[in-house]
Amino acid sequence: MFTDSHCHLTFPEFAGRMPQIREAMAAAGVDRALCICTTLEEFAEVQALAARFDNFWASVGVHPDNEDIAEPSVEDLVQRSALPKVVAIGETGLDYYQMEERKGGRSIADMEWQRERFRVHIRAARQVRKPLVIHTREASADTLAILKEEGEDGSAAAAGGVFHCFTETAEVARAALDLGFYISFSGILTFKKAQDLRDVAAFVPLDRMLIETDSPYLAPVPYRGKTNNPSYVPFVAQQIAELRQLPVETIGQVTSRNFETLFTSVNT
Ligand SMILES: [Zn+2]
Numbered sequence: 001m002f003t004d005s006h007c008h009l010t011f012p013e014f015a016g017r018m019p020q021i022r023e024a025m026a027a028a029g030v031d032r033a034l035c036i037c038t039t040l041e042e043f044a045e046v047q048a049l050a051a052r053f054d055n056f057w058a059s060v061g062v063h064p065d066n067e068d069i070a071e072p073s074v075e076d077l078v079q080r081s082a083l084p085k086v087v088a089i090g091e092t093g094l095d096y097y098q099m100e101e102r103k104g105g106r107s108i109a110d111m112e113w114q115r116e117r118f119r120v121h122i123r124a125a126r127q128v129r130k131p132l133v134i135h136t137r138e139a140s141a142d143t144l145a146i147l148k149e150e151g152e153d154g155s156a157a158a159a160g161g162v163f164h165c166f167t168e169t170a171e172v173a174r175a176a177l178d179l180g181f182y183i184s185f186s187g188i189l190t191f192k193k194a195q196d197l198r199d200v201a202a203f204v205p206l207d208r209m210l211i212e213t214d215s216p217y218l219a220p221v222p223y224r225g226k227t228n229n230p231s232y233v234p235f236v237a238q239q240i241a242e243l244r245q246l247p248v249e250t251i252g253q254v255t256s257r258n259f260e261t262l263f264t265s266v267n268t
Pocket residue numbers: 091134135164165
């Protein structure tokens with residue numbers, strides 16, 4: 001039993017390939033996947049995919065890297081989150097990676113629109129009491145500060161959620177855990193140079209950990225560089241199993257249980 005907590009199955013890489021992907025998932029024991037939305041324009045397709053298959057769920061949100069797309073309001077997110085199989089708000093967050101190359105040389109100060117968009121998602125999540133799927137890259141201090149400013153403190157009133165595709169330090173993991181968030185590891189954990197990240201995965205409590213592929217990106221070793229798909233998520237579990245000296249099945253079960261605990265509406 002394995003659960004892919006984050007994948008993008010509506011991306012063009014998968015066009016016409018759903019039967020093969022679902023077959024590969026079944027063969028690999030990957031029972032469930034959360035299909036992540038990155039624009040409002042994409043949402044209808046993501047939600048339809050989840051509505052079509054028992055073991056797929058959907059999120060609603062606009063990725064921090066996306067520009068020249070519809071800017072979501074709290075109401076846009078709230079309305080869509082009420083549709084069947086929508087269990088999370090995101091992916092949302094902040095991305096300050098390679099500002100020069102990727103953001104046309106704009107400064108972090110210029111990224112106020114990202115921070116505002118992130119706040120909109122947090123407000124929607126708190127209103128509908130669904131967890132956040134958070135993307136943060138080279139922006140962990142602002143990500144944590146904004147979550148706190150918006151009232152996220154791990155209390156019963158908090159939305160909570162997951163820091164997806166975690167690549168930050170142990171200190172950031174600790175701070176996210178302290179705010180009540182889960183930590184999700186991707187195929188990056190299997191990359192040769194990712195020893196620092198493996199050290200983080202060795203200490204994150206097992207009951208606060210998720211696994212994901214982030215398909216079509218970041219295929220784990222031995223498929224690194226190829227198109228990723230949810231059937232590869234056991235390779236992430238295998239890496240954690242080695243770090244924790246536990247059977248891979250145990251990691252699959254524990255992270256699947258965590259998925260149900262966090263995204264409570266998968267049970268309804
Ligand atoms: Zn992401």
